[in-house]
Amino acid sequence: MADQNYRPQRTAAERASRVRFRRAMALLLITLLLPGSAQLVAGNRRVGRIAIWTVIGLALTAVLVFLISLVWQGLLFQLGTRPWLLGVLRLGLIVGGIAWAALFVDAWRLGRPLELDLKQRRIVVAINGALAFSVAATMLFGAHLVNVHKGMVETIFAGAEAAEAHNGRFNILLAGADSDGGKTRTGLRPDSLTVASIDAITGRTVLIGLPRNLQNFPFDDGSPMDKEFPRGFDCDGCYLNGVSTWANDNKVYQDEKDPGMAATVDAVEGITDLQISYYAIVDLNGFEEIVDAIGGVTLNVRQPIPVGIPSDDFYTHIEPGVKKLDGWETLWYARARHDSDDYSRMARQKCVLNAILQQTSPADVVRHYQDVAKATGATITTSVPPSEIELFSRLALKAKSQKISTLSLVPPVVDTADPNMSKIHAEVRKAVKKATPKKEEAFKSQSESSGTGEDGETKAPAPTNKPEATGDSGKGGPVTGGSLGSRNKGYQANETDDLASAC
Incomplete structure (x- = not known):
């Protein structure tokens, strides 16, 4: 009776074939x-050393950064906002991806595929192709993302000179604008104007709506x-949102890249008596x-908010x-005016700004x-x-x-229709003063962390599910146009020390 545990002995040729197969797989x-290691042990050692030292140098640089x-959290922002450096990184990723794929092809060659049997050769070719394609595709996709980021930086951040804080604050004009599809005007016309006055140390912010x-x-x-207009913008039918169009049409800002926005900034400075540091326009x-x-x-x-107007399908x-x-x-929550008014809309817009600030985390962006x-x-x-x-990223986190x-x-x-400018200036000064910390608070903000969580994200309190009905809702007050308050009594989100509670 034959021994059931008997296994036929492999021939010397079979054993040699398995060794060659394992060697080919090991090289891959x-x-x-460690790219270059296959060349170092079995091929062109000079190529192998260059590849390995390049990888080691990049790894040490990454660890050092x-x-x-x-210690210096701003370093990544500094490195990530230099277009020339991003261009170098993109080129490096492209070259690195191609070079790494080439090293895989050379490692396959060093594995002597012609000495493998047909089945082993197919396996090695398939694995080599998959690895070469994967690493090249990954690095090329990384280069694409870097190029997207570089394009965003170059497109959005067009300013050339940094502005100093004015009286300890940066005043940023936030303009929501639209072009109306080119039907009646060219360019963007500000439809919503808000000044974000930000304390340069603590990040404490007051939003001033115009x-x-x-x-x-x-x-x-x-x-x-x-x-x-030495007596003010007193022409017939002239409103704040028409300043941009007037300046573009009359060419009074010959040296400005965006005359309409330059004129709007001058208007906002005249109205608020604040010096505008920068502006940001959102289409x-x-x-x-x-x-x-x-x-x-x-x-x-808090109330049904119309999407569109009744004539829209x-x-x-x-x-x-x-x-x-x-x-x-x-x-539509931010822009709706049907069954509402401009001032309720301004209140809702502030609630949207607050929600985006509080609910957007770095992890979401990544x-x-x-x-x-x-x-x-x-x-x-x-x-x-x-x-x-x-x-400003650091101030936003604070x-x-x-x-x-x-x-x-x-x-x-x-x-x-007939604003009292002295009263407006006094109201702005009062609001800014209330949002300016005392010296000891500013010192504490400088010496402590910004209050973020373990993952770098500040946890914003979730809104409570208590929609009020129209009319008197007790402590919350009346609700008109979707915002707490009314036009006659004022909307809470338009003037408050705690925007989150008013939203």
Whole structure:
């Protein structure tokens, strides 16, 4: 009876074939783990040494940057906002991907594929092709993302010179604008204007809203518009949101790249008596793409908010409740005026700004980076230079952990048809002073962390699911147009020391 445990002995040729196969696979594996190692042990040692020392040098550089960034968190922002450096990184990734794939092909050659049997040869070819394609595709995709980021930096951050803080604060004009599809005008016309006055040390922020229908206001002393309108913007039918169009049509800012925005800045400085450090323009036609890119925002909808107007075939409503809105819904939540008024809309816009600040985490941006970069690059332009991105990113993280104050220059505080400029300046000074920390608080903010969580994200309190009905809702007050308050009594989000609670 035959021995069931008997196994036929492999011939010398079979054993040699297995050794060659294992050697070929080992060369591919070490090329994956340490590019150039296959050449060092079995091929052109000079090529192997160059590849290995390149990898070691890059690894040490990455570790050094990581360790420094633990102490100086702004380093990554500094490195990530230099277009020339991003161009070098993109080129390096492309060359590295091609070179690594070439090392895999050479490692396959060093494995002597012609000495393998047909089955082994097919396996080695398949694995080599998969590895070479994978590493090259990964690095080329990384180069693509770097190029997307580089394009976003070059498109958005067009400023060349950094501005100093004015009286300890940076005043950023945020303009929501639209082009109306070129039907009646060219270029973007500001449809929403808000000044974010940010403490340069603590990040404490006050949002100052300016109504689009403000009339008879002065411009910054000595500005081209001040010379054209020494008694204020008092022409027939002239409103704040028409300053940009007037300046573009009349060419009073010959040396400015964007005359309309330059004139708008002069108007805002004349109205608020604040020195504007920078401006940022958001094309509202692309705003929904930004919201979609970050995954939507959660808002407390207190009343049905119309989407469109009754004559639109898509006309509907956003129903009350705490809801996560997509970009289309968020845009209409912020812009809707049907069954409402401009001032309620301004209040809702501030709630949207607060939600985006509090709910957008660095992890969300990284997860959807390509979509975020594409949307912001096509939608936002600003005079902030790349050198200041690190500063404002740090201030934004600090602002997440603090209450945001608001002031809106609207009725009943301000008569938009005949504004009292002395009163407006006094109200602005008072709001800014309340949002300016005392010396000991500023020192504490400088010496302590910005209050972020373990993952670098400040945890914002979730809104409570308590939509109020129209009319008197007790402590919350009346609700009109979707915002707490009313036109006659004022909307809470338009003037508050804690925007989150008013939203």
